[in-house]
Amino acid sequence: xxxxxxxxxxxxxxxxxxxxxxxxxxxxxxxxxxxxxxxxxxxxxxxxxxxxxxxxxxxxxxxxxxxxxxxxxxxxxxxxxxxxxxxxxxxxxxxxxxxxxxxxxxxxxxxxxxxxxxxxxxxxxxxxxxxxxxxxxxxxxxxxxxxxxxxxxxxxxxxxxxxxxxxxxxxxxxxxxxxxxxxxxxxxxxxxxxxxxxxxxxxxxxxxxxxxxxxxxxxxxxxxxxxxxxxxxxxxxxxxxxx
Amino acid sequence: xxxxxxxxxxxxxxxxxxxxxxxxxxxxxxxxxxxxxxxxxxxxxxxxxxxxxxxxxxxxxxxxxxxxxxxxxxxxxxxxxxxxxxxxxxxxxxxxxxxxxxxxxxxxxxxxxxxxxxxxxxxxxxxxxxxxxxxxxxxxxxxxxxxxxxxxxxxxxxxxxxxxxxxxxxxxxxxxxxxxxxxxxxxxxxxxxxxxxxxxxxxxxxxxxxxxxxxxxxxxxxxxxxxxxxxxxxxxxxxxxxx
Numbered sequence: 344x345x346x347x348x349x350x351x352x353x354x355x356x357x358x359x360x361x362x363x364x365x366x367x368x369x370x371x372x373x374x375x376x377x378x379x380x381x382x383x384x385x386x387x388x389x390x391x392x393x394x395x396x397x398x399x400x401x402x403x404x405x406x407x408x409x410x411x412x413x414x415x416x417x418x419x420x421x422x423x424x425x426x427x428x429x430x431x432x433x434x435x436x437x438x439x440x441x442x443x444x445x446x447x448x449x450x451x452x453x454x455x456x457x458x459x460x461x462x463x464x465x466x467x468x469x470x471x472x473x474x475x476x477x478x479x480x481x482x483x484x485x486x487x488x489x490x491x492x493x494x495x496x497x498x499x500x501x502x503x504x505x506x507x508x509x510x511x512x513x514x515x516x517x518x519x520x521x522x523x524x525x526x527x528x529x530x531x532x533x534x535x536x537x538x539x540x541x542x543x544x545x546x547x548x549x550x551x552x553x554x555x556x557x558x559x560x561x562x563x564x565x566x567x568x569x570x571x572x573x574x575x576x577x578x579x580x581x582x583x584x585x586x
Numbered sequence: 587x588x589x590x591x592x593x594x595x596x597x598x599x600x601x602x603x604x605x606x607x608x609x610x611x612x613x614x615x616x617x618x619x620x621x622x623x624x625x626x627x628x629x630x631x632x633x634x635x636x637x638x639x640x641x642x643x644x645x646x647x648x649x650x651x652x653x654x655x656x657x658x659x660x661x662x663x664x665x666x667x668x669x670x671x672x673x674x675x676x677x678x679x680x681x682x683x684x685x686x687x688x689x690x691x692x693x694x695x696x697x698x699x700x701x702x703x704x705x706x707x708x709x710x711x712x713x714x715x716x717x718x719x720x721x722x723x724x725x726x727x728x729x730x731x732x733x734x735x736x737x738x739x740x741x742x743x744x745x746x747x748x749x750x751x752x753x754x755x756x757x758x759x760x761x762x763x764x765x766x767x768x769x770x771x772x773x774x775x776x777x778x779x780x781x782x783x784x785x786x787x788x789x790x791x792x793x794x795x796x797x798x799x800x801x802x803x804x805x806x807x808x809x810x811x812x813x814x815x816x817x818x819x820x821x822x823x824x825x826x827x828x829x
Contacts, residue, residue, distance in 0.1 A: 358789075359616065362798075366609040366786075373602065388653075389672050399653060406645040410631075410638070412715050429632050472655050480723070538790045543609075546601075547785045548778060555605075 367481035375465035492576030537562040610724035618708035735819030
């Protein structure tokens, strides 16, 4: 099996990604919700009809697309109309199947409507640019983590081809989802994430330490969105695995 | 005195910026040095003669310039040829004098030649895009912190105008630098930064915890570059203060 698909490697990769996600949410949480940046024409931009944040996100993705970001199997754009890379393509055999699975629209919705609402305290502080730049960083980190489910699914499939092939042919979503769920691992993950959020959110030598972000909030984000969305990607991937 | 210039506010702003800098360096340190991304045409890009990282940095700054990033008194671009903002300018009276002081060229040099060399272990891991994206984040955070020296200098000037005006007229750089140096505060800052680097760089519940970045390295970066560069900006600002 290829290195990228060994479960132990995937797991340590996912654990390292937790830092990136937690750091990015702590960074975003220092600013207010600034809902205006998510509203269509909330901040008017000439010849542009979507939100301020989408303008910056699309611009960033255009730039990153030029240098080949979205040819990597673990990167998925949020916006469309991206230019072709002008770097010569890497000769690289993907460790997973190429699919069109991309649930970023769903991630974007819960990010704006749920995550921002619980991590930010104030309503508006005028820090629109900083908020949007941090949004992009956080969205990219969360999207990468969730779509990593493709690697998890491929790895599990290869370890148990007969079992999975049967369920896939039967389109048995319930059993597939059961096979992707490990309550013990999930519980451990949630505890670890909460502990990390406490550790990274503290001001180490402050007299009256106030956490920069409530650690239960990070745990909830994982419990309600990141874990189930990852499993959704795993399921979608498996359902296409035999095509 | 305006809120932005009250020393206590400046100080807590600088303390918060430490997290951003440390997070960004920890993030960058997960990848190899990847020197190729800093070399001119190290990764050939059509019709572009500088490095891969500079290409991404310039593209990012062009985008951010459009939405007014560089009209803020604490933001300074690394690259030139940036477009004019197409958002209407904010009506906002700057709390500090407008100057052309920008030492980002110097920051860039020590970032590539010194900081990357001490925070990254491996030589090349092929993660060019991720490395450059994290470079941009780290460079912006470090630049912001160092140019915040303008706020520090303005605040100190306003609190002691007679004293500073005399030294400025005399162009007495030595005495000015002495007046900007507080050994006790610097010592405390270095200790705090090292403690933060230890706290944020740890894997909280790992059995054999390996720090993601050596905390002494972060302390050294502050001691050798960030503190002296900030004071350099303070001095440059004061020397222009009476113009």
